[in-house]
Amino acid sequence: MAGVADFFRWLNDAHGLNFSIFYDAYDRDRFLLGLWTTLYISVFCIVLSVIIGMFGAWLQGVRSGVVRALVQGYVQLFRNTPPLVQLLFFYFGVGTALGAMTGGGSFLSGVGWAIVSFSLFAGALNVEIFRSGIEAVPATTREAAEALGYSRLATYRHVVMPLALRIALPALGNNLVNLVKTTTLAYAIAVPELLYASAQIWSEVLNVREMMNVLLVSYILYVAALVYALGRLERALRIPGYTP
Amino acid sequence: MTETLATMAKWAPLILSGFLFNLLVSLLAMALGTMMGTALGLAQVSLSAALRRLAWAITQFFRNAPWLVLLFYAMLLLPFEVQLFGVRVALPGWLKSVIGLSLPVMANVAEIVRGGVQSIPLGQWESAEALAFSRRQTLWRIILPQAAKRMIPPWMNLYAILTMATSLISIVGVQDGVSLTRAALVAEGRTELFMPMYLMLLLMFFSYCYPIARFTATLERRFAVKS
Numbered sequence: 001m002a003g004v005a006d007f008f009r010w011l012n013d014a015h016g017l018n019f020s021i022f023y024d025a026y027d028r029d030r031f032l033l034g035l036w037t038t039l040y041i042s043v044f045c046i047v048l049s050v051i052i053g054m055f056g057a058w059l060q061g062v063r064s065g066v067v068r069a070l071v072q073g074y075v076q077l078f079r080n081t082p083p084l085v086q087l088l089f090f091y092f093g094v095g096t097a098l099g100a101m102t103g104g105g106s107f108l109s110g111v112g113w114a115i116v117s118f119s120l121f122a123g124a125l126n127v128e129i130f131r132s133g134i135e136a137v138p139a140t141t142r143e144a145a146e147a148l149g150y151s152r153l154a155t156y157r158h159v160v161m162p163l164a165l166r167i168a169l170p171a172l173g174n175n176l177v178n179l180v181k182t183t184t185l186a187y188a189i190a191v192p193e194l195l196y197a198s199a200q201i202w203s204e205v206l207n208v209r210e211m212m213n214v215l216l217v218s219y220i221l222y223v224a225a226l227v228y229a230l231g232r233l234e235r236a237l238r239i240p241g242y243t244p
Numbered sequence: 245m246t247e248t249l250a251t252m253a254k255w256a257p258l259i260l261s262g263f264l265f266n267l268l269v270s271l272l273a274m275a276l277g278t279m280m281g282t283a284l285g286l287a288q289v290s291l292s293a294a295l296r297r298l299a300w301a302i303t304q305f306f307r308n309a310p311w312l313v314l315l316f317y318a319m320l321l322l323p324f325e326v327q328l329f330g331v332r333v334a335l336p337g338w339l340k341s342v343i344g345l346s347l348p349v350m351a352n353v354a355e356i357v358r359g360g361v362q363s364i365p366l367g368q369w370e371s372a373e374a375l376a377f378s379r380r381q382t383l384w385r386i387i388l389p390q391a392a393k394r395m396i397p398p399w400m401n402l403y404a405i406l407t408m409a410t411s412l413i414s415i416v417g418v419q420d421g422v423s424l425t426r427a428a429l430v431a432e433g434r435t436e437l438f439m440p441m442y443l444m445l446l447l448m449f450f451s452y453c454y455p456i457a458r459f460t461a462t463l464e465r466r467f468a469v470k471s
Contacts, residue, residue, distance in 0.1 A: 080453040081446045082408035084415070085422060089446060092429075093439030100435070181310035188415050195313060208320050216309050216317070223308045 018207040021214065027201050034197025035218065041114055041193060042180045048119035049179060050172070053126025057164075058156055060131055071127065078124035084185050087117040091189045114186040122179040129175060133168030134160055166237050173230040177223055184219075194218060248440055255428040256444065263421035263448045266410040269342055273410070274403050277346035281353025288358045291379070299354070306351035311409050318344025319416045341413040349406055356398045360391035397464040404456045408449060421445055 008022035020027040059071045078086065091113040098107035108116065137160050145159040165172075184195045192200075195215065202211040287299035306314065318340050325334045364387050372382040414422035425445050429437060 076454060076457075077446075077450065080404070080408075080457055081449045082411035082422075084411040085442060085446050085449065088422070088426075089439070089442040093442045096435045096438050177308070181312075184310040184312040185412075185415075187312065195310075195316070199316070202320075212313075212317055212321060215313055219310055219313060220305065220308050 017210055018205060019210050019214065020201065020205045020207060021211075024205075027205065030192075030197050030201060031194075031214075034192055034194040037111065037192055037197075038180075038183055038194040038222075041111060041118070041183050041186060041191070044115045045118045045122060045179055045183070046176050048115065049122035049126050049176075052119060052123025053130045053172075054161065056123065056127035057130035057134055060127065061134070061156075075124045075127050078121050079128070083118065083121045083182055084188060086121055087114065087185055087189060090117045110186070110189045110191040114183070114189065114191050118179060118182055118185075121182065122175060125175050126172065129168050129171045130164060132171075133164035136167045137163045166234075166239070169230070169234050169237070173227070173234075176230070177226055180223060180226060181219070248437065251432060251437060252440055252444055255425075255432075255441070259421055259424050259428065259441075259445060260448065262419065262424035263445070265338075266413075266420045267407065267452065269338065269345065269413060269418075269420070270403070270407040270410045272342045273345035273349055274406055276342065277349025277406075278353050278399075280346065280350040282357055284350060284354035285357025285361070286383070288354060289361050303351045303354045303358075306347050307355065309348070311345070311348050312412050312415065314347045315341060315344040315412055315416055318347065337416070338413070338418045341416060341418045344416075345406065345409060345413070348409075349402065352402050353399065356395050356402070357391075359398075360395040361387055363394055364390050393467050397460050397467065400456060400460045400463070404453045404460070407453055407456075411449070421448065 005023040008019045012018045012020075012023075021031040022028070056071050056075070059067055062068065091110065095107050095113055141163065142155060142160060145155040150159065183193060186193050187195045187199070190196065198211050198215045202208045205211075284299050284303060287295050288303065290296055290299070319337065322335055322340050322343065325332050327333075361383075368386055368390070369382060372386045377386065410420065411422045414420050414426070422445065425441055429441055
């Protein structure tokens with residue numbers, strides 16, 4: 001490790017390329033904390049948004065027209081408005097209102113509202129993705145499950161969803177990658193995620209050029225890791241010989 | 245209640261003017277991104293393997309980087325003025341933000357163009373070749389006119405995403421609908437206004453993006469390949 005630090009110190013002295021996060025312990029810790037916050041927010045959001053997507057897609061199949069209309073309204077409203085304004089609406093609008101109701105103080109932290117807001121945004125897109133996956137499951141498969149005495153919920157859980165998940169996986173993967181990129185918006189409410197931490201470093205150390213590139217490479221590596229994991233998952237879940 | 249509505253009505257014209265600026269930025273970034281992206285997409289289907297690989301790498305890079313980070317990139321690393329043919333051209337913040345937003349648009353357009361060109365059956369290329377069309381003629385007169393129809397729905401989808409992404413310029417200090425909403429809230433200084441004011445801004449974006457989404461869905465159905 002000392003060798004790496006020495007190399008980057010030399011790079012700064014000899015060529016003026018200041019990658020302070022590699023040799024300055026304070027900057028390194030800030031950067032790593034930012035990375036951790038980004039990972040933390042995005043993993044929470046991925047899990048929550050997939051749950052919202054599955055549940056919403058199930059609600060879109062219920063008999064009650066009112067419930068279906070509500071889900072459709074939620075999906076369209078969140079799909080067609082900027083996630084940044086949604087975040088500000090939740091953090092400042094809903095957060096302040098809830099805080100006033102519960103007797104002062106903020107209701108959730110910035111990180112908390114970021115997770116809620118991004119999960120609802122990505123969840124709305126996931127509802128659509130799962131719905132089209134469910135529609136692609138052949139009606140005969142569903143009817144066969146019904147004939148075997150499966151209830152509606154059991155059919156959904158044991159027959160339809162496992163197949164729909166596999167069909168929806170490529171589109172779902174795309175959306176989850178977008179979700180990771182969306183977490184940068186938490187910058188706007190001063191959540192110390194990767195972008196915010198980097199911005200703090202480059203405004204203090206004045207190494208905008210170097211930090212900008214470190215930041216871009218970090219995100220691209222993170223996204224690449226996620227794409228790789230999703231590809232592995234897709235292969236692991238593949239049913240040999242099955243084409244819906 | 246009526247007082248809240250009166251306050252909102254007072255600020256609505258100002259916020260709407262900011263929102264119209266968002267739309268202007270979205271149109272400019274879309275035009276710039278589409279021009280660069282078409283060139284990049286065509287480079288991805290060129291005959292030269294080196295050019296293809298370079299174009300692929302550029303596309304992947306700008307597609308996988310977060311929009312906000314690219315926006316910061318453009319805002320902080322572009323100079324405030326450039327020398328064009330000996331003439332000094334100032335690059336104000338809003339123009340830099342247009343460039344910053346056009347980078348991810350470029351990469352996404354490139355993917356749309358590549359996908360569109362590759363969706364045309366190979367037989368079309370071969371028939372054109374048999375009729376002695378040059379490669380350039382085949383591309384412009386045979387392939388692209390057919391591919392364009394399939395590229396329009398995803399392109400419009402991208403435009404809706406870009407319009408929503410223009411709200412990001414408020415973070416990097418360009419005055420738009422979001423920053424004017426915030427300014428209005430600061431001026432009023434009443435926390436109970438936060439929710440209705442941001443809701444009004446959300447509805448402005450919604451009333452612009454939702455019709456586009458509906459129209460895109462209609463076009464998708466109309467252009468769908470019948471199987």
